[in-house]
Amino acid sequence: MNYLSVENISKSYGERVLFDNVSFGINKDQKIAFIAKNGSGKTTIMNIINGFDEPDTGQVVIRKEIKMAFLSQNNNLQDELTIEESIFASDNEVLKIIERYEKALENPNDEEAYQKAFDDMDRHNAWDFETQFKQILYKLKLEDLKMKVNNMSGGQKKRLSLAIILISKPDLLILDEPTNHLDLEMIEWLEDYFAKENITLFMVTHDRFFLERVCNEIIELDNGKIYQYKGNYSYYLQKKEERIASENASIDKAQNLFVKELAWMRRQPKARTTKSKSRQDDFYVIKEKAESRRKENVVELEINMERMGSKVIEMVKLSKSFHPETSGKTILKDFSYSFQRGERIGIIGKNGTGKSTFLNILTQTLQPDSGKVIIGDTIKIGYYTQSGINPKPGQKVIDIIKEYGEYIPLTKGKIISASQLLERFLFDAKKQYDFVEKLSGGELKRLYLCTVLIQNPNFLILDEPTNDLDIVTLNVLESFLLDYPGCLVVVSHDRYFMDKIVDHLFVFRGEGEIEDFPGNYSDFRAYEDSAEPKALQSVSTEKSNWKEKQTKAGLTFNEQKEFQKIEKEIKDLEYQKKQIEQEFSEGKVSDDKIEAKANELQKIIQSLEEKEERWFDLSSKME
Missing domain, CATH: 3.40.50.300 (P-loop containing nucleotide triphosphate hydrolases)
Known part of the structure; x- marks a missing residue:
């Protein structure tokens, strides 16, 4: 249908x-x-x-x-x-x-x-x-x-x-x-x-x-x-490759025929017969086919990476929590790691487990509670963040790149202009003079990637680099990163991307626990699936049949209503508890309100315990 x-x-x-x-x-x-x-x-x-x-x-x-x-x-x-x-x-x-x-x-x-x-x-x-x-x-x-x-x-x-x-x-x-x-x-x-x-x-x-x-x-x-x-x-990948090969073969054949027909056209007298007029019409069809070869505009990534010494970055006994005095969130707990040259690390974990905080501590934009980050003298960090570009009002695409210079150094001593560099990132001469605010999400990401790479970093940090990039650009970025000789740290939800470019993973489990896993994302999933049964059961397992639960013998009509009401109240209290804990963890509670908020949290916890106890009492009657 x-x-x-x-x-x-x-x-x-x-x-x-x-x-x-x-x-x-x-x-x-x-x-x-x-x-x-x-x-x-x-x-x-x-x-x-x-x-x-x-x-x-x-x-x-x-x-x-x-x-x-x-x-x-x-x-x-x-x-x-x-x-x-x-x-x-x-x-x-x-x-x-x-x-x-x-x-x-x-x-x-x-x-x-x-x-x-x-x-x-x-x-x-x-x-x-x-x-x-x-x-x-x-x-x-x-x-x-x-x-x-x-x-x-x-x-x-x-x-x-x-x-x-x-x-x-x-x-x-x-x-x-x-x-x-x-x-x-x-x-x-x-x-x-x-x-x-x-x-x-x-x-x-x-x-x-x-x-x-x-x-x-x-x-x-x-x-x-x-x-x-x-x-x-x-x-799709297989058939597209076959289609392009077939199209190119057809175009090559048309080009050979076009050369012969062009010679014939040049030899013919001005007075043409009906038969030659038909051949002349065919010539223009062949000409169009012969000139139809695909123009593959592909992003060209090339940088002149700064020389990297033997000392890269060392993280020593790092700890970071948000308001530990009120049982806040722990991000890092005595974490130590020494990065090696050419290392390629992927970072995964649920939202809220501290991945972005970790990157901010690594780049020293956020200070840890204890411990230190030691960065080698030759290390130049390139940090691609989720926030992207913040252009000035009325700024054009070319202006963004010219902030780094009119001419940009590439590998092997080559130099290109800002305009030529933008062309390599698929911004043609007309597009370069568009206002930045007119760019699509994917074009903004591509321009931002350009500004990070032209600074020639030898330690590259990418926080969700694949969002809004098309598949063609993703493939080019992956090829570039596979050949990138510096250190690479990537946070991404793109499993295909992670599988191709990282050697091992930092798995953020929450509460400061970070596991170093020796493999890519598919290796990790296979390990997790084989190591233990599915930990996350469907929420419907516990409440598989609400109707049956309510009509079971043992509960009076009023108890049935109370049971349903308590479930909703428990959810509301859990949310209130979570909100206050989040306020503490994000530092949103002013000093003069800490005591009041802490007391409010304690009352919520106490009420939650009472509701849960009553819920279990009613549940036991239904068994």
């Missing part, structure tokens, strides 16, 4: 033609990845499909009865709503029933309203649905349903937008970079979810493991044309 058809759409901006007469379809149960270089029109096509932009020609036809949802890079959440309210704002009928049931739990005195809500849950089989959506929230670390959107980080908002879409269960799900802002554990869960769910997907992603394991078809926009591959990422 066809869900959506893109029919002969074209789009131009002035003289620049993004794409012309592009057509493809999305059918039921397809899981399609949409691949294109940055700046080639990928985002424009996504916007046209979702009705945010209009094509110059052609149309998008969507089947009337299907429900379509779109996860964009920009969230469309309402700041004044809580997580729970944002979820229930959906027009999903079952969610409305669950919302009424949740409200009935908050008002235990209205037995009639509770019974009606309970019966509706029964009638629409909403118990399983509730368990499923709470599992999604649990996996995406959105367990505090009372948290307001305006208090959430950018990553939390992205995860909430993803959760809302998954919970709504649309017929067709369109995703723009769904793995951004997710840690590795979340990415792997989402990967499994999409691989198993009977859902139709159309997505843009640069996560090549995701492409490999989830997608069964790949559509590529290449030089303004659409190419379709019925398979995963490995199949």
Whole structure:
């Protein structure tokens, strides 16, 4: 069954033609990845499909009865709503029933309203649905349903937008970079979810493991044309290579024929017969084919790395905590390590375990509580951070590079101009004079990478370098890093990238525990899976059948309501506890409020213990 058809759409901006007469379809149960270089029109096509932009020609036809949802890079959440309210704002009928049931739990005195809500849950089989959506929230670390959107980080908002879409269960799900802002554990869960769910997907992603394991078809926009591959990422790589080889062979053949026909054209008299006129027309077709060889514009990375001495960087007995006097968060605990020349380390761990803090201590932008960082005299650090470029108002692309000089030294004594360097990073003469604020996310990342590398570092630190880079640029970056002779430290959620370029891992386990693992990410996953059974059980294991739990003998009607209410109260208290602990760990509590906050935390902990004790009492009656 066809869900959506893109029919002969074209789009131009002035003289620049993004794409012309592009057509493809999305059918039921397809899981399609949409691949294109940055700046080639990928985002424009996504916007046209979702009705945010209009094509110059052609149309998008969507089947009337299907429900379509779109996860964009920009969230469309309402700041004044809580997580729970944002979820229930959906027009999903079952969610409305669950919302009424949740409200009935908050008002235990209205037995009639509770019974009606309970019966509706029964009638629409909403118990399983509730368990499923709470599992999604649990996996995406959105367990505090009372948290307001305006208090959430950018990553939390992205995860909430993803959760809302998954919970709504649309017929067709369109995703723009769904793995951004997710840690590795979340990415792997989402990967499994999409691989198993009977859902139709159309997505843009640069996560090549995701492409490999989830997608069964790949559509590529290449030089303004659409190419379709019925398979995963490995199949796509193989078939694309075969296609390009075939195209080049065809072009070579056309070029040989063109030479012969050109000679014939030059020999012919002006008066031509009908037969020669037909051959003349064919000549122009051959000429166009012969001149159609692909122009592969690829980023060229080349630096004149500073000489590295025998002493690199030594970290000696480092410790770092945030407000240890109030049981705050421990990041480092007596950590020592001596970096060796040419070492390539990947850093992995859940969000919040201290990876960025570690990098800031390593680069001496943050001081440890104890211990020291000793940097060798010849070491020049290049630090690619997640914050990226902060251009001045009205600054142009060329101005950013000229801050480092009009001419840039390369290897073997070569020198190139700032403009020539930008061309190597795919910024043509026209693009170099664009305002920086007009650049796409991928172009900004590419420009930032350029500014880090032209400083010729011999100790390179990359914090999430793969976000917003297209697959072609990623492959070039990987090739450069494989040949990079200096030290390399990388934090990334891109498992494919990590597998290719690192030799061993620092695994941040939390609470100051850092494990040095001798292998890449795939080696680590294989080790973890074989060393112990799956530690993280589904949240639905404990609450596998809420309906059955409530109707078991042993609980009175009022106890059933109390049981449900306590579960919600426990979650609220856990959130309040977590919020205060986070305030302490991030240093947000002023000195004059420390005692009051500490007392408030103690009261919450005491109340939590009482609620949990009552929960266990009621649970024991159901056994």
